[in-house]
Amino acid sequence: MTAPWWQSGVIYQIYPRSFQDSNGDGIGDLPGITRRLGYLAELGVDAIWVAPIYPSPMADFGYDVSDYCDVDLRFGTRTDFEDLLAQAHARGLKVLLDFVPNHTSDQHPWFVESRSSRRNPKRDWYLWRDPAPGGGPPNNWISDFGGSAWEWDEASGQYYYHAFLKQQPDLNWRNPGVQAAMHGIMRFWLDRGVDGFRIDVLWHLIKAADFPDNPPNPAYTSALGEMDRLLQLHSTDQPEVHDIAAGLRACADEYRRVGQGERLLIGEIYLPVERLMRYYGEGRPGVHLPGNFQLIAAPRQARALAALIAAYEAALPPGAWPNWVLGNHDRPRVATRLGENQARVAAMLLLTLRGTPTLYYGDELGLSDVPIPADRVQDPRELRQYGKGLGRDPVRTPMPWDDSAHAGFSTAPPWLPLNADWPARNVERQSAEPGSMLALHRRLLxxxxxxxxLTIGDFALLDAEGNILAYERRHGAERLIVALNLGAQPQRLELPDWAHDCRSLLSTLADLTPVRDGALLLRPNEGVILTLVD
Known part of the structure; x- marks a missing residue:
């Protein structure tokens, strides 16, 4: 059987404010993305995931939606989106939208109605509670951005719940009207040809019905963010969320059943593996890909990393397809975490493990986090907890395209600073350098x-000594070995008997490493793909 497109494909995440500006306002937009589709097709990815483009007051840069069925004028128009979708499809690229179903903007018409009166029909579309006995918030829940997750509304005499900013009130997914409205929004975009959604904070959608206090976190230290003071036992990952996920999947599957193609659902879920697996579905389908973020914080020691991969593979339910993420718009960039040498090895890991990989824009250039001066901080999380290192601006900086003014991103100063090395670290320069990080990504893709x-083949870990992670990928008669040196010292990999007649297919370094006497000598910080000699 032919695998669905999302199993063999690579997803490329775009933060639209920072990809390409087309109108000179210093903010990236939809026509800018359309302009760069040729680059994405040449890179070799299969789908783009575009962070929120809906109308928004931008309290959290689009994750506070005021209209789910339109485009914010900062990014363009619905016509611009339709043009992007058509041109992407013409190049064989799928398009995924970011879907934000947990909360709206406080300026969304639903919340304006809900807030207007306790008797309003949409009052129960959000989470309203009376004060605790004796006054104060209904419970001890903490916002992910710090402070109480409850905001007092003087006019109606109740608190409303917000897992994030007070400008982002949480919806009540126990209300059938909310569920029906959200399913309708999904169909609105799917009817227009969108190929699927990345679902923001899926594990947040349902809260415990009686709103008990969350317990203290025994591992909390002052170095962590305030949200980590408590374990989110009752405010996230409730059993009923799986019914919600099944309903979202049913909407997507309607299009496959009528022959309109497979529509993909990716769930953002930060949970331990054993709880993550439930989002594939229990007795009925859940989301296609519950987000697997383990590589972002994975140990860079080969045996520990091998154990992590093996445990994840072993936990997958029958028929479930794995996925891997190395970086995103909320976490430090891979080159910052690992350094550029190991970032090259990590790129080979991401693009050769079994499963669907997601590549974050700019990581193919080896971009690092960009220091943001205090007077240029934009991220509300950083503004609320300054100095904690929780800000996300450093990983959302503009894409450097060339060495012209503003790195070819815009004709105006961009909304966030560029990487300091942009005159050398940009797409145009790296496209001309055979040994560049960009060239490596193109070869891997x-x-x-x-x-x-490498896409739909089987996976098996291989025995290896030292700081080498090695595994086999196999499909039919094709057998490949991926060997990754996770350290700065040379390492020797003894090959299995069946692999003595191997040759190097691809290295993360400039030249290929030969196989000699049934062994591969890996140079420091080198990854190699081996193939059997024909």
């Missing part, structure tokens, strides 16, 4: 297209 073993 081309290898995935050429070798089915």
């Amino acid at each position: 081309a290898a995935r297209r050429t070798h089915p073993a």
Whole structure:
């Protein structure tokens, strides 16, 4: 059987404010993304995931939605989006939208109605509670951005719940009207040809019905954010959320059943593996890909990383497809976490593990986090907890395209600072350098297209000594070995008997490493793909 497109494909995440500005206002937009579709097709990705583009007051840069069925004028118009979708499809690229179903903006018409009166029909579309006995918030829940998650509304005499900013009131997904409205929004975009959604904070959608206090976190230290003071036992990952996920999946599957193609659902879920697996569905389908973020904080020691991968593979339910994420718009960039040498090795890991990889824009250039001066901080999380290092601006900086003014991102100063090395670290320069990080990503993505073993093949860890992570990818008669040196010292990998007649197919370094006497000598910070000699 032919695998669905999302199993063999690579997803590329775009933060639209920072990808390409087309109108000179210093903010990226939809026509800018359309302008760069040729770059994405040449890079070799299969789908783009675009962070929220809906009308929004931008209290949290689009994750506070005031209208789910339109486009914010900062990014363009609905016509601009339709043009992007058509041109992407013409190039064989799928388009995923960011869906934000947990909360709206406090300026959304639903919340304006809900807030207007306790008797309003939409009052129960949000989470309203009376004060605790003796006054104060209904319970001890903490916002992910710090402070109480409850905001007092003087006019109606109740608190409303917000897991994030007070400008982002949480919806009540126990209300059938909310569920029906959200399903309708999904169909609105799917009817227009969108290929799926990344679902924001899926594990937050349902809260415990009686709103008990969350217990203290025994591992909390002052170095952590305030939200980590408590364990989110009652405010996230409730059993009923799986019914919600099944309903979202049913909407997406309607299009496959009528022959309109497979529509993909990716769930943002930060949970331990054993709880993450439930989002694939229990007795009925859940989301196609519950987000697997383990590589972002994974240990860079080969045996520990091998154990992590093995445990994840072993936990997958029958028929479930894995996925891997190395970076995103909320976490430090891979080059900052690992350094550029190991970032190259990590790129090979991401693009050769079994499962669907997601590549974050700019990581293919080896971009690092950009220091943001205090007077240029934009992220509300950083503004509320300054100095904690929780800000996300450093990983959302503009894409450097060339060495012209403002790195070819805009004709005006961009909304966030560029990476300091942009005159050298940009797409144009790296496109001309055979040994660049960009060239490596293009070779890896081309290898995935050429070798089915790397996309839909089986996976098996191999025995290895020292700081080497090694595994086999196999499909039919094709057998490949991926060997990754996770350290700065040379390492020797003894190959299995069946692999003595191997040759190097691709290295993260400039030249290929030969196989000699049934062994591979990996150089410091080197990853290699081996293939059997024909």
